Amino acid sequence: MSADSIRHAYQQALLMGQISNQSQQFIQQRLAVLASQKG
Numbered sequence: 001m002s003a004d005s006i007r008h009a010y011q012q013a014l015l016m017g018q019i020s021n022q023s024q025q026f027i028q029q030r031l032a033v034l035a036s037q038k039g
Contacts (some may be wrong), residue, residue, distance in 0.1 A: 003034040 010027050013019050019027070 003031065003038055004020065007031055 010019075010031070014024070
């Protein structure tokens with residue numbers, strides 16, 4: 001699964017209000033790690 005598809009799925013879940021603040025922080029950390037590894 002690519003970082004772009006993960007980010008899209010995260011944004012969709014966020015729009016639907018299914019993600020808690022703690023989970024948001026965790027996911028954002030994961031996205032940052034994926035983005036840094038990608039480059």
